[in-house]
Amino acid sequence: MEKAVISHHIDLGSGEPLVFIHGFASKKESWTHQFSLAEKYRIIAVDLRGHGESNITEGISINQFAKDVIDLLDHLSIEKAHFCGLSMGGVITQEIYKQFPKRVKSMILSNTTSLSLPSSLKFLSPNSFKNLETIDESFPIKDYQKAVATKCVYNKTNTKLVEEVGEIGIEIKPDTAMKTITQVYDVNYLPMLACAKVPILIIGGAYDEALPVIFAKQTYLATLRKADFVIIDKAGHMPNIECKEKYNEILERFLRKVS
Numbered sequence: 001m002e003k004a005v006i007s008h009h010i011d012l013g014s015g016e017p018l019v020f021i022h023g024f025a026s027k028k029e030s031w032t033h034q035f036s037l038a039e040k041y042r043i044i045a046v047d048l049r050g051h052g053e054s055n056i057t058e059g060i061s062i063n064q065f066a067k068d069v070i071d072l073l074d075h076l077s078i079e080k081a082h083f084c085g086l087s088m089g090g091v092i093t094q095e096i097y098k099q100f101p102k103r104v105k106s107m108i109l110s111n112t113t114s115l116s117l118p119s120s121l122k123f124l125s126p127n128s129f130k131n132l133e134t135i136d137e138s139f140p141i142k143d144y145q146k147a148v149a150t151k152c153v154y155n156k157t158n159t160k161l162v163e164e165v166g167e168i169g170i171e172i173k174p175d176t177a178m179k180t181i182t183q184v185y186d187v188n189y190l191p192m193l194a195c196a197k198v199p200i201l202i203i204g205g206a207y208d209e210a211l212p213v214i215f216a217k218q219t220y221l222a223t224l225r226k227a228d229f230v231i232i233d234k235a236g237h238m239p240n241i242e243c244k245e246k247y248n249e250i251l252e253r254f255l256r257k258v259s
Contacts, residue, residue, distance in 0.1 A: 006072040008053035010045040013038025016105070016259050017078045020045040021069065023087025023111075024180055025148065027052030030086075030169040033244035037251065044081070046072060048092075050176030060179045062088075062187060066095040070103060082255060084108035086240060087211060088180070094189040097196065106258045107196075108251065110203040111237050113215040114189040114222055145170045152237040154207040161242060169238050193222040199258040200227035203250060205235035205242075228254055 018041040020031040028045040048065050049056040082105045085093035090112025097104045149166035204216030220229045230250050232239045240247045
């Protein structure tokens with residue numbers, strides 16, 4: 001397959017490059033509250049194929065997502081970067097390190113997993129999205145996105161927060177949702193993490209319903225307890241939005257240490 005440079009991305013600031021990779025059914029704007037870090041770093045936020053403004057719907061796989069991100073860095077003449085991935089973006093970050101270890105300065109693995117998800121985890125299982133295959137234009141996709149946004153936060157009574165997560169953090173595309181979600185079910189980076197030679201920060205949300213905090217702990221243990229490990233209290237699956245100040249503080253503290 002011909003290389004596909006990610007054409008839809010955000011490039012802000014200067015300094016050491018920091019690449020943000022969104023999760024499943026999300027987009028580059030989900031990192032809006034982290035763009036303030038452009039005062040100290042060169043921020044690159046991408047739309048993965050099949051997500052956001054990307055109109056590429058073929059070739060969807062974790063392997064290809066990783067190659068697409070590196071293709072973009074090649075296009076931008078960026079040799080090495082820090083990578084921050086949330087949820088599926090964290091899986092892609094690990095895949096980037098697996099394929100291109102010399103391109104990685106550090107890995108920030110947020111609300112993610114390093115091992116294939118159990119089928120019993122219904123919120124992120126293919127069955128949760130199987131009805132998307134047959135929906136038509138009358139399907140209330142905005143209502144569906146609101147329901148997902150509600151699942152992604154700890155404070156479900158904060159309607160303003162739920163609306164914000166739904167607006168900037170969630171974007172479900174029926175034609176690519178099923179293709180994408182199944183890709184997270186065949187990964188195992190645990191052996192790789194035990195031998196990783198770059199700094200790692202692992203972030204979990206104490207009340208994450210999509211990827212419960214046990215997955216963050218599992219990833220931490222796989223690093224042989226070498227990684228920095230932070231659990232954010234009163235946070236769900238998207239602490240970068242729900243607890244943005246705390247989240248940015250955690251990122252900055254880690255990046256100052258490893259830059």
